[in-house]
Amino acid sequence: MTAQKDIFLYNCWYVAAWDHELIDGKKLARTILEKPIVLYQGESGKYVALDDRCCHRGAPLSMGRIEGDDIRCMYHGLKYDPTGKCIQIPGQDRIASSLVVKSYPVEERGHLIWVWMGDPELADPDLILDYPPLHDSDWKGLPAYLHYDANWLLIVDNLSDFAHLAFVHTNTLGGSEEYAYTTKPVAIERLERGFRVERWHMNAESPPFHKKVIPDKEARIDRRNIGEMLIPGVFFLQTLFSPAGNGAEKGNLEGSRQYRNCQFMTPETRRTTHFFWNYMHNFDLENSNIALSLRDSLFEGFYEDKAIIEAQQTLLDNDPDFRLRVIAADEALTHFRQVLAKLIKEEKEKKIT
Amino acid sequence: MTAQKDIFLYNCWYVAAWDHELIDGKKLARTILEKPIVLYQGESGKYVALDDRCCHRGAPLSMGRIEGDDIRCMYHGLKYDPTGKCIQIPGQDRIASSLVVKSYPVEERGHLIWVWMGDPELADPDLILDYPPLHDSDWKGLPAYLHYDANWLLIVDNLSDFAHLAFVHTNTLGGSEEYAYTTKPVAIERLERGFRVERWHMNAESPPFHKKVIPDKEARIDRRNIGEMLIPGVFFLQTLFSPAGNGAEKGNLEGSRQYRNCQFMTPETRRTTHFFWNYMHNFDLENSNIALSLRDSLFEGFYEDKAIIEAQQTLLDNDPDFRLRVIAADEALTHFRQVLAKLIKEEKEKKIT
């Protein structure tokens, strides 16, 4: 499969890895937007992202050896510096300037490793969609990863309509089918690069994942979700559980518990996706089992999504002529797809990749 | 793989399942003629066949939930009635009439579930190739299923020349290689929608599968097979074993034992097939081990076919230019392929699918 330029947005930051995937001198081979790259942390601490293919005979650099901040191909020994320049060939003195591999801008923020797959000139680190709770000791959570056999936009779609909580996640993240019938987004705010949705569920039972980590399991709660989905596929979710009738909707957060959740959908190929997330909480921070329980609950819930989304992908693959039908709840996902298509079109017209 | 209209005949009944595959509220996902469909039995007893793909986001309905005779997609909760009409969307009042999935005519006969993949207007239940022994308490047998990685016509071919019994099934269904040398079809009757073959083997040893279920294992027998192959890929076989020299060929059936065998080849895709069968007997009906022994013998024999037919498919796939050579014994299969090609051509010209 060769890269088809008009299906991805190139000039933006993508999450490529959690930083713990690069500890202990690990060379991580990971495909991003259909480009195989190798990621590593040099001995100086510097992060490096290069095409994972020696320019000589095409051997993978991820089978190579880190030397300082450089990497040596372990087929015939060509050594590359972090800019991708070949700086040594055993047994040969002069090195042609054409002996280079492509290097990619790479930055760490909040334990996430971000890469820029487009024009390096445009790679402004200020554009990184940093998530403050990842740096904030008031919030605790565990980094996690899933691989999807599905296009990343099907996961974006999934997160764009929380009605699916009712049916897909009744026994895990959702709690009841009532959620789909009696609650609606109070607002869908169209953003220039995404959307923002707020949804309340008043006087409800706590959903299973929340019950597992709280003592007052039977207490009724008012639940608020505020989700924000941003280009290229970054999702931030604030979740509030407040004692029912306490007036959380008017600002009284007494007795409430909150979660902060970030999810990052990075295309591996047009039909596979890297999915990173961290589901953080702000209560009982000394109890380390809460983060573990939440990680397991989210894995359980995300596997429910994965089953249905991968089945969707298979059905869509099998029939390219199939046209999806729109329902009222698709407003957010439709807007997101329009924004993305517009940005890809602009990028293509400016030839900025 | 998208459906290619001119390789299948659409306007005829195909076996989609045994009825026991739909008991206990099971939703059966099965691809027929390259269309993924979901089959289920509603709570009223009604059988339903729908496209296995919600019209909203393409999630499979077979991951859904049966509610009465309806089925609910468990992604965002859209509910469909047996005609494929969407009758509920949680959180939405009006439902556009375009929100439908295709439904297929479906009928049960003799524990088989038949579907009609073509024009529903033409789906006359009288056209179903019902097999009377399946309803007749004089005959006992067990329903069985095999999946083939091969085009269904390769299985039709296989059943069109019983000489293969001699070589493929010497130690199971055949009994001796002599069968290929000393016996011939007494007649190949060309039918409008298939063919009929009769073949005798006089004064022979009983074949292994038959020996297993009779007391007089060493007795010589006269063996008659009458096979009928019908569009789209339905095979009925009457088998008679009579004491050798008793005059079975003149109508004396005293001391004979008989079998009735039906086989149904339903294309899953152009290179995979659903294969259903029941091999029934009319003797020692109180001994339930006979049906079990026959089921096991037939599985053994059909696995011999499957090995050679799937190898054939692989070789044919690898070389589309290969032209098969005709021998005298190919008369029946050649006729069947001509009949089928003619029907497909007519259907295509009338655009009746």
Added chain:
Amino acid sequence: MTAQKDIFLYNCWYVAAWDHELIDGKKLARTILEKPIVLYQGESGKYVALDDRCCHRGAPLSMGRIEGDDIRCMYHGLKYDPTGKCIQIPGQDRIASSLVVKSYPVEERGHLIWVWMGDPELADPDLILDYPPLHDSDWKGLPAYLHYDANWLLIVDNLSDFAHLAFVHTNTLGGSEEYAYTTKPVAIERLERGFRVERWHMNAESPPFHKKVIPDKEARIDRRNIGEMLIPGVFFLQTLFSPAGNGAEKGNLEGSRQYRNCQFMTPETRRTTHFFWNYMHNFDLENSNIALSLRDSLFEGFYEDKAIIEAQQTLLDNDPDFRLRVIAADEALTHFRQVLAKLIKEEKEKKIT
């Protein structure tokens, strides 16, 4: 995948098997240059190579039965003689002359079974690249086989630059990375149908595979490799280990130990390869564990090659636009690819396949 005429050279001998693969009446199904063939040894001792596909319904002859020097298809019983002519059809008297399968010239030399996939008229047995040590009791070794998921030329490339010993095989066949820095081919001789390379490494440590089979493990050695690579992908390697400073380079071979190694790369398809080899030694011939140790060491080393070469193949498959960059050490492989391309072009223009 259908055969694409211009990627293989047809008019030359290829190794198809070791003779021990055909003992005890074995029918070997093996694809050579994208043609499935069946190889067997008839009861007279004659070797036979035929298209592995009955001309009647395309069943594989390798599922058939050897009868004398003939083979019978076990689907409908057609029998073929070693020339590929159908000589019997059960139940049919006349056999059309069109009922034939293609047969291929086949010869045994030094326990290797060679086939000629091109024009049989040109199949001169004197063109077989026989390797004398395979017949010579002064040399002992064990025949071995590996399957590669890679084009055979990537393996040819690998053997064309021994610098890879330093990096890929440091701990097995190579011994030190110094090999890549301090040694160079003393000469690369361009041959009409390949190349010849000689490379010395003076006053070095013995490489691990050699240490395992000698008593004086710490003694310094002078090491000489003379490699010869010939069309279509046949590699002969003479290896000499002599006591360091003894003057081996001036012809004094006293105290030296030698190896003779033959490797045969036969394309299975354009992206898979049959790899045959025998690594022979000329010392301590009564100790049968030496051959076993060498076989195991070579497997270990070849698995190191296989890992990197198959990764290379995957990367090249993923990006057909990728252009490899040439370094100084590529002289031999570049010459070999030019010679091969020229021969394929000539063969194509003469239409001699």
